[in-house]
Amino acid sequence: MVSETAPPTLSTVASRAGVSRQTVSNALNNPELLRPETLDRVLGVIAEVGYTPNRAARQLRSGNSRLIGLRFEPAQEGTANALMDRFLHTLVESTRETGHQILLFSGDPEDPLDGYDDLLRSTAVDAFVLTDTYAGTPQAAWLQDRDAPFVAFGRPWDDPRAHHAWVDVDGAAGARLATAHLLEQGHERIGWLGWERSSRIGEDRRTGWKAAMSRAQKPTERLGGRLTDNADAARMAAHERIGIGATAFVCASDTMAVGVLRALEERGLRAGTDIGVVGFDDSAVAQVTGLSSVRQPLEDVAVEVVRLLHETLAGAPAPEQGTVLAPSLVVRGSSVSG
Amino acid sequence: MVSETAPPTLSTVASRAGVSRQTVSNALNNPELLRPETLDRVLGVIAEVGYTPNRAARQLRSGNSRLIGLRFEPAQEGTANALMDRFLHTLVESTRETGHQILLFSGDPEDPLDGYDDLLRSTAVDAFVLTDTYAGTPQAAWLQDRDAPFVAFGRPWDDPRAHHAWVDVDGAAGARLATAHLLEQGHERIGWLGWERSSRIGEDRRTGWKAAMSRAQKPTERLGGRLTDNADAARMAAHERIGIGATAFVCASDTMAVGVLRALEERGLRAGTDIGVVGFDDSAVAQVTGLSSVRQPLEDVAVEVVRLLHETLAGAPAPEQGTVLAPSLVVRGSSVSG
DNA sequence: GTCACGTGCTGGAACGTTCCAAGGCTAGAC
DNA sequence: GTCTAGCCTTGGAACGTTCCAGCACGTGAC
Incomplete structure (x- = not known):
């Protein structure tokens, strides 16, 4: 006892x-x-x-808990995990300076709103951070309707009613960076391996590739691919495109880039020297396999989220424009010859 | 507003x-x-x-917050991250059933105790989960001295005064599994690439390799290596040992195993067919590169931690013995021929 | 000398819950 | 019919803080 x-x-x-x-x-x-x-x-x-x-007493009297709620989704093993981790670390670190702390909660996987309501009604948190606001997720609208303070990591893709603070990474710019880098290396037929059309993030990144190619006046016909996020699908798609003369690939994920590397092995080609490959997210896999990759500035995103949170809690109206941060390109052996 | x-x-x-x-x-x-x-x-x-x-009111009156504190250490990029992530997800998920939630906090990296005191004195959390109780970390003793309830992931290696609930993974058993698997594949000279002697966890895993080898009456002289956790160090150590006839390696981390794979490439040898390799932690890298690896049952650890937390908070004394869970071996191409 | 005012500090009230002692009511025993 | 016991319900108090109105005191203006 x-x-x-x-x-x-x-x-x-x-x-x-x-x-x-x-x-x-x-x-x-x-x-x-x-x-x-x-x-x-x-x-x-x-x-x-x-x-x-005493926190409870202070919270009861003053009405704020100095806690920020974050729903921590059930793990899907893979790179998404690691991304979240980098983000979360900086989030915890920078909320420390504003005197807030992060409360993790979970909810019924079937119901994307589960958990929010309880915390809100029990006044357990001052605000929320949303991390999965891809097209169609209802959390943002739901919180907005209830006047609950929150900041989203991810833009409200096609909701004109949305009017809340958000931060996102410019995926198109990332793909543009990667494509421009490969063009500089002398490649002309650069393929794109991305996700299904239903993925807004995927389509956004794809436009970056398209834009860089058309600015350089290079053709893109039959070079773009929309696949599921899976190494094997990417491997096969790479084979097809190499068959029609592709000499480089920009991928929407490191997982896909790994698929391309497999295709190269199977053909006895060398990444970098023979075929250029760039992935997306700079995962541990990219770091270990020497894969060039677009790196999202998750630390900066977290800092900006906290700044906006602070403003929102101080009563400031949501900014007219969200914040869009530029990713960077980490060049490794897979995209340069030598 | x-x-x-x-x-x-x-x-x-x-x-x-x-x-x-x-x-x-x-x-x-x-x-x-x-x-x-x-x-x-x-x-x-x-x-x-x-x-x-209202949570604050309930907490004020009843004295418990239904919050569990977890200090979230500044990220060191790499596999440790991903491990923590898997653990944390299950932790959040299973505390849901006990009606608790996870409060993440951070502290001065220089001071391993920073943050705990504040939460304790402000009665903000009911208990803590410790995740980094390798030899020499003072948190456990400090909390124990203050009668603060907590459960540790990681055993109190050499503190006889320690008397608290803990859960750990049997690292020696993991290395034993990996070694036995390689022996079954017909390997006789199996090398060990592990960490410095100062790492208790590393030494524990090493004993597993030693035990499996001596039970099979195979020699281990000059086959064991104590290195820093780094692919390049492992690559060089692998070269040396292949030079004296090693045909397989058990590694204390996937990072090191990747170093071995590099050495094989440099020699034109094929993993699995020519040289067997097993890593540790079943990271994303292992999954993508087809590396066999020892997988820690982090989900089970988290569930057990929550169970012990529940008991501790109900006033039960700390169990005499900690809980040690067995890891499993995920076999991929790097350790089987064909 | 009175009044107005600013500075520094005080004590009661309130936040919304749970603990605690006690009250009303019904039913059963005599 | 009275007494006792048990069940269900109640109102006051308390948790530790911050809000708010106000008090005591000293200073300067008239």
Whole structure:
């Protein structure tokens, strides 16, 4: 059984410092109201007894919990995991500076709204961070309808009613970077291996490839592919396109890029020297296999999310425009000859 | 600005149902005290107005927050991340069933104790989960001294004073599995590539390799290596050992196993067919590169951690023995010929 | 000397819940 | 009919904080 002594309260500190409760409270929250010598004395006692305000009491009275809710989706093993991890780390780190903490919760996988309602009604969190606002997810609209503060990582693709703070990474720019890099390496027939048309993110990235190709006045017919996110599908698609003269590939994911590498092995071709390959997301796999890859600035995204959260909680209206951050290209052996 | 109507409280529900506050409270917390018809009526009103108890108030009065603290360390890019991710997902998922949620916090990287104290003194969390209790980390002893409830993922290697609930994965068994598998494949000179002697986890895994080898009466001289966790170090160590006749390798990490694969490429040898390789942790890299690997049952660890947490919070004394779970071996092409 | 004012501090009230002691009511025993 | 017991329900108190109104005191203006 736990036998610790009860933590000191405002009253404890107050009586030891010879002042009232309220004065101790002010010492912490409005120090400018105290005479310097009183302030010193009170802070001294606070330090001495190791007083820390009780969160529940503070939350009950003041109405905010200093907690940010984040629904942590059931894991799909793969790169998405690792991305989330990088994002989450910076999120935790930068909320520390605003005095907030991250509350992870889960919900019924069948119901994308499960969990939010409870936290909201029990006033357990001050705001939410959304991380999966691809087209069609209802969370943003639902929270917006309830005037619940939140910031989304991911733009509201085709919801004109959406009017909330968001941050996203410019996927088209990433694909453009990758394509331009391959063009610079002298490639002319550069293929695109991306996701199904239903993926807004995938289509966005695809436009980057298209734009870079057309600016360079290179053809794209039969070079673009829409596949499921799967190494084997990519392997086969790569074979087809190499057959019609493709000498390089930009892929919507590292998983697909790995499929291309397999195709090269099967043909006895060397990545980089013979065929250029660039993946997307700079996963551990890319780092280990020497795969060039587009890297999302997840750390910057997290910092920006926290900044917007701060503004939103301070009552600022949602910015007219969301923030779009540019990814970078990490060049490794798979896209340069030598 | 937020213009939502104030959430309903116990009193709201009480007056609408024509009962007292306390009766509504009992309807939720001690329903057996109410007459069935009263219970029905009250629950009806609760559902109708969408009442959810205010967390802060409940926490203030009852003294527990239903929150579990987890210090989320600054990311070191690599496999450790992905491991943590798998663990965390299941942790979040299974705490849902006990009505708890996970509070992530961070702290000064220089001070392994930073953050814990604040949460404890502000009574913000009911307990902690520790995830990095390798030899020499002070968190466990510190929490134990303060009678703070916690469960550790990782055993207290050499602290005889330690007396707390913990769960760990049997690293030696994992290495044994991998070694036995390679022996079955007909290998006799099987090398070990592990970490420095200072790593307790590394030494534990190493004993598994040693034990399997000596049981099969195979020599281990000059076949074991203690390196930094780095593909290039592993690559060089593999070359040396292949030079003295090693035909297979068990590695303490997938990163090292990738180093071995590189060495094989450089020699024109094929993994699986010519030289057997098994990694550790079943990372995304292993999955993509067809690397056999020892997989930690992180999901089971998380479930067990939550179970122990539950017991600890119910006042049960720490079990005499920690729980040690067995890993499994995921066989892929790198360890079987054909 | 009175009044107005600003500074520094105080004490009661309130946030919404659960604990606790006690009240009303019904039923059974005598 | 009275008493006792048990069931269901109630209202006051308390958790520890912050909000708010107000008090005591000293200073300067008239």
